[in-house]
Amino acid sequence: GAVVSQHPSWVICKSGTSVKIECRSLDFQATTMFWYRQFPKQSLMLMATSNEGSKATYEQGVEKDKFLINHASLTLSTLTVTSAHPEDSSFYICSALNPGLADLTTRGEQFFGPGTRLTVL
Amino acid sequence: DQQVKQNSPSLSVQEGRISILNCDYTNSMFDYFLWYKKYPAEGPTFLISISSIKDKNEDGRFTVFLNKSAKHLSLHIVPSQPGDSAVYFCAAAAGGTSYGKLTFGQGTILTVHP
Numbered sequence: 001g002a003v004v005s006q007h008p009s010w011v012i013c014k015s016g017t018s019v020k021i022e023c024r025s026l027d028f029q030a031t032t033m034f035w036y037r038q039f040p041k042q043s044l045m046l047m048a049t050s051n052e053g054s055k056a057t058y059e060q061g062v063e064k065d066k067f068l069i070n071h072a073s074l075t076l077s078t079l080t081v082t083s084a085h086p087e088d089s090s091f092y093i094c095s096a097l098n099p100g101l102a103d104l105t106t107r108g109e110q111f112f113g114p115g116t117r118l119t120v121l
Numbered sequence: 122d123q124q125v126k127q128n129s130p131s132l133s134v135q136e137g138r139i140s141i142l143n144c145d146y147t148n149s150m151f152d153y154f155l156w157y158k159k160y161p162a163e164g165p166t167f168l169i170s171i172s173s174i175k176d177k178n179e180d181g182r183f184t185v186f187l188n189k190s191a192k193h194l195s196l197h198i199v200p201s202q203p204g205d206s207a208v209y210f211c212a213a214a215a216g217g218t219s220y221g222k223l224t225f226g227q228g229t230i231l232t233v234h235p
Binding site for chain 1: 157
């Protein structure tokens with residue numbers, strides 16, 4: 001199978017501090033990972049695309065200086081929420097594309113992590 | 122602007138009956154549609170998908186129907202089982218440089234009663 005993990009699963013921090021969230025593909029190499037956030041009772045919103053060895057591309061309206069993404073290796077992408085504020089409190093989920101399992105007839109090769117619940121006080 | 126909408130926040134069904142989850146979209150560039158199942162504290166799990174060149178795709182108890190002219194798709198689960206209780210997300214994708222980027226609906230909470 002294809003497993004994606006996230007760490008931590010939940011974090012509480014004070015306003016103004018920075019928080020780092022890790023996304024790892026455990027049994028495959030992912031050249032591309034995605035970061036989503038989900039507010040309560042809302043859909044998952046794509047924040048950015050993380051490509052190994054290059055700069056992340058951000059969706060419209062997402063502040064790249066606030067949400068720093070680093071994809072340093074084929075199995076790890078990190079999202080750092082800088083100077084966090086209460087409005088950044090959300091559920092952050094990453095996903096990874098596993099080209100080894102790519103089936104272009106199903107597009108089922110994107111695997112999601114379990115998510116990280118961030119609460120900023 | 123919500124490009125993918127799931128207008129029913131919840132659905133309750135008796136075990137053994139059919140569950141029908143609906144999804145509407147507005148962006149004509151979407152050419153692939155996927156359904157994901159999500160349990161609390163877990164990430165979404167891929168369920169079934171359909172290309173815009175098809176109008177139906179079946180996998181076991183799960184069937185997805187696509188009506189391109191109406192920009193509407195639905196997921197049918199027959200027969201429904203209590204283990205199917207979860208949040209179901211509809212997602213849409215466009216090809217080209219947007220490959221891999223998914224636009225999700227708000228989700229529908231399905232509850233299957235024994």
